[in-house]
Amino acid sequence: MLPEGVEVFKMFKMRSGNIAFSNNLKCIKVCNMNGQVVKSIGQGVLKNPAGIYVDETSNIVYVADIGNYSVLMFDNCSSQIIRRIWSLGKEGSQMNGVFYVTLTSEGHLLVLECTNSRLQLFDNEGRFTKILVQAGDENGKVRNPYGVVVDEDDNIIISSNHKLQLFSSEGNFIKRIDKPEDGINNPWGLSIISYHPRRIAVTNDNTVKIFNY
Template identity: 80%
Template sequence: MIRKIKENGDKIKNEVETIYKTKTKVNDVQMDDLKTTISDINTKLSFLNQLLKSDEATAMQSSERVITALKDRINELPKTKPDDNGQIKFVINENQLDSLQQCDIGYVSQGAADCLTLKGGESVTQGQTIVVKIIKTDECEINANQLKATWTQPTGEINVTQVQEDDNGDYVVIGKCTSTGACKLDVSANSEPIKQSPVIVKVEKEGLINTIDTNKQNADVVKYEDDCLLVSCWTNEILKYKQSGEYIGKVMLPQGVKVSTMFKMRSGNIAFSDDLKKCIKVCNMNGQVVKSIGQGVLKDPAGIYVDETSNIVYVADWGDYCVLMFDNCSSQMIRRIWSLGKEGSLMSGVFDVTLTSEGHLLVLEYTNSRLQLFDNEGRFIKVLVEAGNENGKVRNPGGVVIDEDDNIIIASKNKLQLFSSDGSFMKRIDKPEDKIKSPWGLSVISHHPRRLAVANCGNKTVKIFNY
């Protein structure tokens, strides 16, 4: 035991020396920076004193420049507290006497706060779940119950919450804020603030935040870049707008093309339904058509979804009362999906399709006013949302999308509704005064905050909502 303890003692001594040398090197660099800055300031102060003793006019003109330079230099002062100021701690191995073969006496570590970093600070909407991660270094030894997390709401209300461990073994802090403004999260380890604490989360209001007047009958809207929206309007033009509403140009397609619904691909190309040629086409942002799918097979294509993992294109065929699947590489049809849904009824007025995170197919029917769920082989599972005028039901729906939380958003006659992944009604996104009229295409354009754009065909606008 004496030999084992001595070996462990030597190991700990070496670890302390290594940590000490690293900290000393960091401190020496910071001290040199501080000495250089102080010397520079002293030089400017000395020069300023000389100026003030000289001719008054010359002193006034010159001293202003020196004072400005002096203030700028002071603002550049390094932190007086070193960045690497964590303590070196010895942690006793409480199980050291359990076995003669297990004789570790403990280990050396730095302060827990030094090996943890808070990562977050994104914007959210009112009531949206906030998830802030705590990043650990490999050598960090700390339990979640040693961490303290405190939320300060925009109203000033303070809430203490538990730090949780996710499935990957990482620590997270989860919270919500129902008031708009700045929400602050402080996290400490053994009463010491961890790195990047506190973080500030901006909480934005729910509801309509912008209306873009296009003066055209809008068919669809998709997000192209961070701040760029593409809007189709049953012509050979795809209009480009910023989310602020600023018009920034257009994509011109050949004559004889009529763009309705669209899907933005990872390559940057746009797949769209050609309402004249009755097929799916793919174009680049120069307006060049690079591929056609389903010509002569599709009767009246509407909504489309491209699964770029499996290279399958799903098309809601309004005229053929079904969903068709095509191979994106060969453009060959794979199968038709017919519904034997509720009470054995067939599809009618199939208008839009999308996939869930599990790869299941959602089919939206305009005529039957319902949303149906199928597996990835096209087998019917159930009706998720049924027809009706009240909240939680749909009437003549025109668009469906899935957000990053696996929630379902449906645009139906004069309203936008949010459903959970199992079809349970969560809330109505718009208000009657927002004037949603005959909405068609939908696009989730942000997750932080949760934000949605809708092609509001009935009054020639694109409306943007936080939800």
């Protein structure tokens, strides 16, 4: 059990079994499987943290911070901030609704923006590379995306308003995973649960739906 009054927003499970989660205390908490808090990251720096990704090879914690309009990188050992990553690589060009972060197999950073409705790619030094997926309502584009994951083939899956879509690592549209009658309305959570067969779970309103793709 977590401490009373702590509300979990997004979380990331590490290979060690520890879980990092963003919460209403405006920081990242890391707890072990017994529910004991191991450390806090970003206190006094983070304003409204959402998505988290922990690169356990480089010991870097990436946090999508809606309140800071950017992605913040922290050292997982010292909990000290390393750098901020800004939209299009410019401090003056803000991300809007930066909601989720993840890494490709090459260690490049994918940043999902809910309000701007786009997926951006940055290199492993935090330099802007390009916009992979643009805003739009047709297939191959996203509107108010909430989740992004990368599978073992480096394909990208994005949950957005009313649909789940599969893209290549270059952002090329492959297919829509769900069907309109599946009723994907508020896909806030997204997780790959199997590679053989390819299977993904998405939270939708008060349910969890599982799709083969």
